[in-house]
Amino acid sequence: MDAKIRLYVKNQLCDAQIISLERNQANYLFAVMRQNVGNQILIFNNSDGEWLAEIVGGNKRIVTLKCLNKIRPSLAPPDIWLFFSPIKKSRTDFIVEKATELGVAEIFPTYCEFTNSERINQNRLQSHAVEAAEQCGGTYVPKVHNICKLTDTLENWPDHRNIFFCNEDELKPTIDFSSLPNGPWAIFVGPEGGFSKREKNYFLQNPKTFSISLGPRILRADTAAVSALTLWQSNFGDWVTKDI
Amino acid sequence: MDAKIRLYVKNQLCDAQIISLERNQANYLFAVMRQNVGNQILIFNNSDGEWLAEIVGGNKRIVTLKCLNKIRPSLAPPDIWLFFSPIKKSRTDFIVEKATELGVAEIFPTYCEFTNSERINQNRLQSHAVEAAEQCGGTYVPKVHNICKLTDTLENWPDHRNIFFCNEDELKPTIDFSSLPNGPWAIFVGPEGGFSKREKNYFLQNPKTFSISLGPRILRADTAAVSALTLWQSNFGDWVTKDI
Structure with a gap:
């Protein structure tokens, strides 16, 4: 068998x-x-x-x-959302594939000021998520939303969800995760050109925002998505050490 | 200017x-x-x-x-090596690109029992590392070695270097990194088919080996490389929190 x-x-x-x-x-x-x-x-x-x-x-x-x-049994992912800015086709596909493998609940392609690709094919990205779940042995396919606008998203941000803001300007090296609150989170990864000054201010004015550095080199958007999800999962998510 | x-x-x-x-x-x-x-x-x-x-x-x-x-000034990467098994072309390129961005000192394509691609183009992979370093703002290009055999590598393993063994069979969730020793490390990521039973025994018989889980889903080899490097860098490498 x-x-x-x-x-x-x-x-x-x-x-x-x-x-x-x-x-x-x-x-x-x-x-x-x-x-x-x-x-x-x-x-x-x-x-x-x-x-x-x-x-x-x-x-x-x-x-x-x-x-x-x-x-x-079904293994639902932790309550973590990923917002990312569409980049060129193969790298956008890649982000959806990796986010599914790493265990994310919902995926939001997001239009930022410096986003190059204005359109996404939502059905194609959803199919990528299905294939990735089939392949990685997961029992959950994250929902891939249609593209949203970053400013709209942040203006209507739910009070209870923390923001993991991948910030290239953050001078402090990797944060001490034990100081961060529990609860639902969302990771934000910017476009290749980074977030605009206005967008950065939007994040930093939101009290739910925690600004995170991903090391001293500038990561591509797809690398940043995988690294940020890895950090989150290994500190808050379903990779966390448990006594067995 | x-x-x-x-x-x-x-x-x-x-x-x-x-x-x-x-x-x-x-x-x-x-x-x-x-x-x-x-x-x-x-x-x-x-x-x-x-x-x-x-x-x-x-x-x-x-x-x-x-x-x-x-x-x-020059920012040399920490003393971390990456061993990975070549997979299909674009995903092998991707691993070299990501390893450079994430800050690795040396890259070793490695032939394992379940490796599908026996040949690599060392020059092409080295060029990918150069491009990635130029793009990510790094000041260091890791050396990409020619393909080596996993068993030869492990038989001649240097006494002082710890092994971060990405082990799909590891049942414990993410390890407590504070319990791991300092010093030079090497990360090993297997081929799409995983390491063979014989290869796993080789790792586990080496006292320098620390077996690490990358969460409850089975990651593709390229995802595993990025996730393992992220975990290592954020715990031991140049992403570590410092007082500033």
Whole structure:
């Protein structure tokens, strides 16, 4: 029983549940991965965990699966959001892929003053998040939002969420994380040209903002996203040391 | 005086020093960046820091520069090495780029049992490191070594260097870094298929090895390299909090 294929599905999953897959997943299973009726795969959604399922019928256009048994419970990510400014295509894809692997709850492409790419393909980015979750063994696909404007976002900022502001001007080396509050957080990574002076003031005027340095060199936006998420996860998130 | 072009050079740099650039850099300055005699650029090497320099002569084949004054001292990276297994081309390039930005001293592409790509282009990877250093404002280009074999590397391991072993089997969440020793370190990131059982035993039998988890999801090799370097730099390296 070597079920390696993992698929994200939107259906509810429970014992003996029968579910149908969409056309692109049917094509992937039958045409690309050469699966047949009787083969077993792994499926997960965002709430019911990961299940072993058997292909009980179908072809390249539609597939029917039957849930056999639950392999793993659902692991929701910690309450961390990532705001980033779209950069060139492959690096934007990369940020969504990495954020999913590292465990983020929601992803917000954000339009800043120095953003070069004004448009994103939300569906394509959401598909990247699905693929990354399927590949990394996660049981959660973060929602990729449509592009928002940084100033609108900060003007309507929820009172209870802290801001992890990746600030190239921050002179102090890495912050002492034990001094930061618990609770929901959002990470903000700027465009290649950095945040504008006006945007920086917006952040610094918000009492929920904590300005963070990512070392003495200037990181590219995609590197900054991965580094900031790593720091957050290893200090506040689901990488934190627990006694076992 | 808006000198934004930064170039890595191999020459010694000191007051009023005259240096000649190689053909590809001359072409870059005159043909790509449309510079002329009289323009100023920034140059750095691995030991004398960053200098403002004036173009005093040349064309698309050869350029002569004169050092004007030192802008910044040299910032050598901490004594951290990165060993990684080559993966597909763009992701290998990415690891070298990110390792340079994050501040690594030496980079060792490493052949493991489950490595898919047996060959690397060492010169191309070294050029990526140069470009990344020019772009990130660093004053150091890490050396990219030719591919080595993991077992040979571990059999001849230097006594004084600790091993940060990114271990997918590690059940404990992120380690308490304050419990780890100081001194030189090396980070090891495996291929897409992970380290083999034999390789894992090699690591675990070495008393310098510290087995580190990178969270509950399985990271791609390129993500793991960035995350591991971030954790190391923010705990031991040049991102560490200092009183200022």
